[in-house]
Amino acid sequence: MGKVKQGAVCSVEGCEEKAVRSFATDKAREALQPTGASLKDERARRTYLCQKHYKLFKKQTKKDKKVEKWRYGV
Numbered sequence: 001m002g003k004v005k006q007g008a009v010c011s012v013e014g015c016e017e018k019a020v021r022s023f024a025t026d027k028a029r030e031a032l033q034p035t036g037a038s039l040k041d042e043r044a045r046r047t048y049l050c051q052k053h054y055k056l057f058k059k060q061t062k063k064d065k066k067v068e069k070w071r072y073g074v
């Protein structure tokens with residue numbers, strides 16, 4: 001899970017950082033939407049996140065108690 005091949009770049013619009021994790025696009029989009037971040041390609045199967053956006057993603061998913069059990073990135 002979540003492994004990113006070398007050279008992958010963050011999928012957030014306007015971000016060119018090196019990706020550290022990958023997620024299903026739906027999950028990433030849902031979590032990042034409230035932060036104002038949009039994705040370069042919402043139809044991609046996988047979304048790649050850099051360190052910064054990964055932290056943001058984690059913060060957003062933590063806020064929602066309902067998703068606590070859900071193992072993102074699987």
Ligand SMILES: [Zn+2]
Nearest residue numbers: 010015050053
């Ligand atoms: Zn990024």
